[in-house]
Amino acid sequence: MSAIGVAVIGAFGRMGRTVCEAVDAAEDLELVARVGEEDDVEALASTGARVGVDFTVPAVTEANVHALLDAGLHAVVGTTGWTEESLGRVREHLEQVNAHRSEPLGVVVAPNFALSAVLAMHFAAQAARYFTSAEVIEMHHPDKVDAPSGTALATARHIAAARQEAGLGPVPDATETQVDGARGAVVDGVHVHAVRLRGLVAHEEILLGNPGEQLTIRTDSFQRDSFMPGVLLAVRQVLGRPGLTIGLEHLLDL
Numbered sequence: 443m444s445a446i447g448v449a450v451i452g453a454f455g456r457m458g459r460t461v462c463e464a465v466d467a468a469e470d471l472e473l474v475a476r477v478g479e480e481d482d483v484e485a486l487a488s489t490g491a492r493v494g495v496d497f498t499v500p501a502v503t504e505a506n507v508h509a510l511l512d513a514g515l516h517a518v519v520g521t522t523g524w525t526e527e528s529l530g531r532v533r534e535h536l537e538q539v540n541a542h543r544s545e546p547l548g549v550v551v552a553p554n555f556a557l558s559a560v561l562a563m564h565f566a567a568q569a570a571r572y573f574t575s576a577e578v579i580e581m582h583h584p585d586k587v588d589a590p591s592g593t594a595l596a597t598a599r600h601i602a603a604a605r606q607e608a609g610l611g612p613v614p615d616a617t618e619t620q621v622d623g624a625r626g627a628v629v630d631g632v633h634v635h636a637v638r639l640r641g642l643v644a645h646e647e648i649l650l651g652n653p654g655e656q657l658t659i660r661t662d663s664f665q666r667d668s669f670m671p672g673v674l675l676a677v678r679q680v681l682g683r684p685g686l687t688i689g690l691e692h693l694l695d696l
């Protein structure tokens with residue numbers, strides 16, 4: 443069987459370079475294009491690429507995905523910054539293009555491709571209904587442009603959904619006076635704190651508290667290699683997953 447042609451968008455960034463190496467090293471994949479800021483994503487139609495992998499910046503990732511779909515490519519996206527609205531536009535675009543195609547296109551968007559992070563989010567959502575308090579602390583390298591991290595946003599939203607389903611009320615918090623920002627950002631009622639520190643890569647702690655006890659769930663990516671098994675899994679599976687898939691957990695049957 444011939445190798446799957448892969449184009450990497452954001453190929454000269456931290457994640458893009460690591461993805462290029464991982465694709466190069468995989469026997470069933472062929473790296474056919476490295477796309478930088480000056481390159482045209484729609485031109486990928488003539489490169490033999492079947493899947494485009496996007497690790498760029500929040501400001502451009504949605505436009506890149508639309509351009510990939512217009513060029514007839516599947517997309518795997520790790521870039522953060524997605525909203526319900528931007529995901530909705532991709533869903534609509536997929537419906538339009540797939541109505542005219544014999545091989546329907548798929549898009550996988552995941553805030554984190556590391557197995558430890560995906561499991562941490564999953565376990566946190568499972569545990570959330572048993573705890574009165576829940577807070578998320580994400581810790582990253584200081585070159586990261588967005589805060590809080592996409593992973594922390596997703597974690598907080600999963601926790602909030604689990605709390606709501608279990609009928610839990612707001613987390614207890616008697617804070618009345620504070621320095622602005624001292625309690626972090628509040629995402630669907632869950633406080634999220636962002637640390638930026640030289641030496642870190644990508645880390646997250648989920649703190650769950652009850653009277654007299656605490657559960658801490660922690661994930662650490664010490665190297666960007668940690669994201670690669672998930673990225674390659676998504677590249678291989680997106681070919682058989684028409685439409686929009688949000689989160690690696692769906693590819694892991696969690």
Ligand SMILES: NC(=O)C1=CN([C@@H]2O[C@H](COP(=O)(O)OP(=O)(O)OC[C@H]3O[C@@H](n4cnc5c(N)ncnc54)[C@H](O)[C@@H]3O)[C@@H](O)[C@H]2O)C=CC1
Nearest residue numbers: 452454455456457478479498502520521522552553554555
């Ligand atoms: N889902 C996941 O598992 C992970 C997601 N990320 C996310 O991936 C994104 C990238 O992270 P890093 O690689 O650390 O950032 P980076 O800043 O090192 O790389 C971004 C690259 O995108 C390029 N770029 C910007 N606009 C472009 C365009 N229009 N076309 C092509 N390339 C363009 C930049 O020149 C740069 O080389 C961030 O949103 C980050 O949060 C990072 C690690 C893991």
Ligand SMILES: O=C(O)C1=N[C@H](C(=O)O)C[C@H](O)C1
Nearest residue numbers: 522553554586591592593644
């Ligand atoms: O920018 C990063 O480095 C990371 N970004 C993603 C996020 O915002 O969640 C994934 C991981 O945390 C690394």
